[in-house]
Amino acid sequence: MENKEQGIAAPGSRMANTGATPVLASFLEHLVKNQVITKDQAIQATEWKRQNETDKRPLLEVLKDEFGVSADQLGQHVAQYYAFRTIEPRERHVRRLLVADAGKILRALPDATLQLVIKHKLLPFDLAENQPDKLVLITPNPADREIHELARVFPYKKFEICYMRESDWSDYLQKVLAEREKTTAEPVVVPPDEAVESDFESLMEREVARAQLHAQLGAVLEDAIRGGATEIHVAPRAARKTEILFRIEGRLAVWHTIDNARCEAVLYALKGLGASMDRFERLAAQQGVIMRSLNNRTLRFTVSILPLHAREQGVRAESAVIHVMREAEGIPPLDRLGMDDHTLSILNDSLASMRGLIVAAGPARSGKTTTIASALRSLIKPTLNIVTVEEPVEFLLDGVRQVKLNPRLGFLDAIDLLTDHDPDVVMLGEIRSPEVANIALRLANIGHLVLSTIAARDATSAVMKLIDMTHSPLLVGEGVRAVLAQQAVRLVCDRCKKPLSVSATQQALGRLRFELPDGERTPQLFRAAGCIDCLAGYRGHELLFEAFSASPAIREIIAGAAERIDYRTLSAALHSEGLVSLRQKALDMVCRGVTSVDELLPFVV
Numbered sequence: 001m002e003n004k005e006q007g008i009a010a011p012g013s014r015m016a017n018t019g020a021t022p023v024l025a026s027f028l029e030h031l032v033k034n035q036v037i038t039k040d041q042a043i044q045a046t047e048w049k050r051q052n053e054t055d056k057r058p059l060l061e062v063l064k065d066e067f068g069v070s071a072d073q074l075g076q077h078v079a080q081y082y083a084f085r086t087i088e089p090r091e092r093h094v095r096r097l098l099v100a101d102a103g104k105i106l107r108a109l110p111d112a113t114l115q116l117v118i119k120h121k122l123l124p125f126d127l128a129e130n131q132p133d134k135l136v137l138i139t140p141n142p143a144d145r146e147i148h149e150l151a152r153v154f155p156y157k158k159f160e161i162c163y164m165r166e167s168d169w170s171d172y173l174q175k176v177l178a179e180r181e182k183t184t185a186e187p188v189v190v191p192p193d194e195a196v197e198s199d200f201e202s203l204m205e206r207e208v209a210r211a212q213l214h215a216q217l218g219a220v221l222e223d224a225i226r227g228g229a230t231e232i233h234v235a236p237r238a239a240r241k242t243e244i245l246f247r248i249e250g251r252l253a254v255w256h257t258i259d260n261a262r263c264e265a266v267l268y269a270l271k272g273l274g275a276s277m278d279r280f281e282r283l284a285a286q287q288g289v290i291m292r293s294l295n296n297r298t299l300r301f302t303v304s305i306l307p308l309h310a311r312e313q314g315v316r317a318e319s320a321v322i323h324v325m326r327e328a329e330g331i332p333p334l335d336r337l338g339m340d341d342h343t344l345s346i347l348n349d350s351l352a353s354m355r356g357l358i359v360a361a362g363p364a365r366s367g368k369t370t371t372i373a374s375a376l377r378s379l380i381k382p383t384l385n386i387v388t389v390e391e392p393v394e395f396l397l398d399g400v401r402q403v404k405l406n407p408r409l410g411f412l413d414a415i416d417l418l419t420d421h422d423p424d425v426v427m428l429g430e431i432r433s434p435e436v437a438n439i440a441l442r443l444a445n446i447g448h449l450v451l452s453t454i455a456a457r458d459a460t461s462a463v464m465k466l467i468d469m470t471h472s473p474l475l476v477g478e479g480v481r482a483v484l485a486q487q488a489v490r491l492v493c494d495r496c497k498k499p500l501s502v503s504a505t506q507q508a509l510g511r512l513r514f515e516l517p518d519g520e521r522t523p524q525l526f527r528a529a530g531c532i533d534c535l536a537g538y539r540g541h542e543l544l545f546e547a548f549s550a551s552p553a554i555r556e557i558i559a560g561a562a563e564r565i566d567y568r569t570l571s572a573a574l575h576s577e578g579l580v581s582l583r584q585k586a587l588d589m590v591c592r593g594v595t596s597v598d599e600l601l602p603f604v605v
């Protein structure tokens with residue numbers, strides 16, 4: 001805002017900032033010539049500015065405050081000098097824009113932008129004659145250089161800024177606000193003139209309004225729901241390029257690019273959409289919640305923002321990940337998750353026992369959280385005390401007490417308090433650390449039913465991981481009630497899949513360590529290719545499950561293990577109790593020609 005007097009812009013020019021001193025002097029001369037001030041006052045004012053260099057008030061303000069020149073007189077002469085048209089509200093002329101229309105235009109602005117517009121005393125007044133795309137705006141301060149930028153928040157291609165006397169402008173403002181409020185419940189709080197506001201805020205507000213960032217981000221959130229995305233990533237790529245990526249079916253891909261606004265403005269707008277986020281905080285990690293309604297449904301998103309290192313000096317970059325929270329209605333019942341009968345009966349029996357740890361294993365985004373949420377949902381009844389502790393909250397469940405973790409309530413503190421609430425069922429977010437593993441198993445061992453997830457390739461690996469974390473095979477053997485593992489296997493596209501030659505097939509089978517039973521014909525295997533009907537050779541996926549419940553024999557093997565359990569021993573024992581492994585199921589899929597050999601590589605032990 002400094003040197004405002006240098007930048008008094010002529011109409012149509014954008015903040016021309018040249019020839020400071022001559023302009024200043026000649027404007028003072030103009031005032032002298034028109035007997036607004038005396039020659040002595042002009043010299044004194046120039047002298048005053050020179051002696052008070054640190055005072056950043058523009059010359060006009062100084063003339064008003066220090067030399068008692070009337071605001072109306074000054075405004076009128078600024079308009080005259082810089083050839084701003086003056087509008088006299090009492091003049092009778094045809095108006096193309098009614099006060100009601102102006103009210104409507106203001107109604108379309110976000111509140112923060114509206115406050116900024118009013119603070120800088122800018123209002124829509126009329127449309128130019130024969131130019132319906134040109135908005136005539138009025139202000140008593142045509143010298144305010146901010147207003148030329150601010151005029152761009154209105155949805156018109158061109159604009160003309162005109163001068164109106166302060167008292168007339170204020171009368172008009174009251175009328176327009178009254179119109180605006182006819183259909184909006186909240187009255188506008190007109191910010192006091194002395195409100196100090198950072199340059200950052202006004203810059204961001206303008207950018208957000210100009211690039212319609214709220215609308216763009218709103219559309220992104222709705223697209224995410226429609227497209228079945230579980231996560232939205234907001235990633236700054238260059239000063240004015242922000243990529244929006246969606247995670248759909250576990251895979252991240254660019255969905256949209258915002259290249260008409262600075263990255264900071266995109267993040268600023270995003271924080272403005274949600275609750276409990278500070279738009280001006282750019283150095284700390286932040287979390288918040290965004291709620292929107294779509295087709296009478298309330299959509300909920302949790303936002304997590306992290307500051308980033310930026311290559312450009314002075315730029316504070318941030319990245320955001322938005323989790324799409326699903327409503328209970330979005331969680332399929334257990335028998336609709338695609339589980340085989342064996343897995344389903346193990347899970348149902350274990351849940352019915354109401355004690356011990358049930359853990360769903362799988363790689364990231366295999367759907368294990370959905371499985372646990374579905375299991376939890378099947379338990380909900382008023383007589384049962386069910387508590388969840390997770391971060392972030394991925395599902396909202398009625399009838400369940402969902403603890404909200406925050407910087408002042410950490411996971412371990414929440415668990416401490418949990419036992420006081422004596423829950424029947426506890427759902428913990430993913431078991432990622434030894435602390436959580438110990439807590440989950442201890443709660444299970446004192447008679448609670450505990451549900452959780454763990455990142456592991458299969459059921460056997462999940463048990464090994466629990467032992468690795470707790471160093472206590474006994475604790476694991478006693479605490480675990482059932483382990484379920486799942487994995488999504490993509491289906492190869494029927495239209496473009498390519499058959500493997502006999503030698504390639506034999507090589508592939510060898511690589512998968514698959515031995516054909518005697519007399520069995522060599523199956524026809526396929527590899528993925530890619531066509532317009534599919535995504536890189538794949539269309540859709542099938543979920544595979546394996547599960548076991550801890551029988552006395554299995555408990556004994558686990559509890560009796562040394563610090564590390566032998567994968568093959570445990571795996572063989574589970575197999576003898578009827579577990580059909582994920583690997584075996586995936587191999588069957590390959591041999592049936594419904595998936596490619598490459599999809600099996602994660603199962604090769």
Ligand SMILES: [Zn+2]
Binds near residue numbers: 494533537538
């Ligand atoms: Zn295809």
